[in-house]
Amino acid sequence: MRTEQYANLHLSVEAGVALLQIARPEALNALDARLLDELEAAFSSLRDDPETGAVIVTGAGEKAFVAGADIKELATLDGVAGRAMSLRGQQVFSQIESLPKPVIAAVNGYCLGGGCELALACHIRIASENARFGQPEVKLGLIPGYGGTQRLPRLVGQGRALELLLTGDVVDAREADRIGLVNRVVPENELLPYCRELANKIMANAPYALSLVLEAVRAGASMPLERALLVEAGLFGLACATEDMKEGTKAFLEKRKPVFRGIVNRQREER
Numbered sequence: 001m002r003t004e005q006y007a008n009l010h011l012s013v014e015a016g017v018a019l020l021q022i023a024r025p026e027a028l029n030a031l032d033a034r035l036l037d038e039l040e041a042a043f044s045s046l047r048d049d050p051e052t053g054a055v056i057v058t059g060a061g062e063k064a065f066v067a068g069a070d071i072k073e074l075a076t077l078d079g080v081a082g083r084a085m086s087l088r089g090q091q092v093f094s095q096i097e098s099l100p101k102p103v104i105a106a107v108n109g110y111c112l113g114g115g116c117e118l119a120l121a122c123h124i125r126i127a128s129e130n131a132r133f134g135q136p137e138v139k140l141g142l143i144p145g146y147g148g149t150q151r152l153p154r155l156v157g158q159g160r161a162l163e164l165l166l167t168g169d170v171v172d173a174r175e176a177d178r179i180g181l182v183n184r185v186v187p188e189n190e191l192l193p194y195c196r197e198l199a200n201k202i203m204a205n206a207p208y209a210l211s212l213v214l215e216a217v218r219a220g221a222s223m224p225l226e227r228a229l230l231v232e233a234g235l236f237g238l239a240c241a242t243e244d245m246k247e248g249t250k251a252f253l254e255k256r257k258p259v260f261r262g263i264v265n266r267q268r269e270e271r
Contacts, residue, residue: 058108066118068110107128133171133181138167152164
């Protein structure tokens with residue numbers, strides 16, 4: 001197992017699965033400028049790591065995934081600094097969203113404000129039964145600044161998103177599941193094991209095909225359907241040109257498990 005230590009992050013990689021734990025327990029794992037820098041550095045490292053096939057993001061401890069942005073930092077902002085802070089957070093979260101490897105948010109406890117926006121930037125969200133979600137920025141005279149006003153409506157629909165954004169209400173895990181904010185709710189003690197199992201299930205598939213799926217969905221979300229379908233066709237063509245496609249179809253016809261030699265697997269072998 002490989003580990004990396006940051007001031008507010010713990011990163012470990014085992015059997016192809018990276019576990020990234022946000023660790024500011026004294027502040028309920030709240031996001032500050034330093035933590036954003038560390039998230040950027042960690043995800044840059046994981047993007048280029050041939051040993052990593054999937055990433056799980058979670059909060060250290062049981063109380064919070066990320067309870068929001070650091071209020072002490074927010075209180076000092078003026079208009080210019082606020083815009084810069086928003087753009088910075090959006091840049092980091094877009095980096096997470098565009099990672100060519102699946103990113104799973106394992107949400108434990110409070111997932112509010114910037115924490116909810118972090119979860120929204122991940123590809124899949126699994127919640128423990130004690131998870132709580134919300135975008136309460138309006139209660140502070142603010143609006144979400146790290147993508148919440150854009151990603152939340154795209155995920156749950158405009159009506160449900162506006163209800164959460166305009167009231168600042170916090171909802172429990174079951175309600176988050178009902179409205180489509182999370183993929184699944186599991187008992188607290190099963191959260192990380194379930195996410196690891198899910199990551200392994202995903203990584204059993206062709207690595208390059210996984211990256212193409214993520215690219216197709218992300219790119220197509222902001223396009224008219226006609227144009228998005230053209231993007232899909234181009235990426236489908238790229239998949240057809242790979243050795244993994246030949247292996248996958250051959251294995252299916254031969255009724256055996258495929259042995260993929262995609263980006264991750266091939267580089268492992270070269271080592």
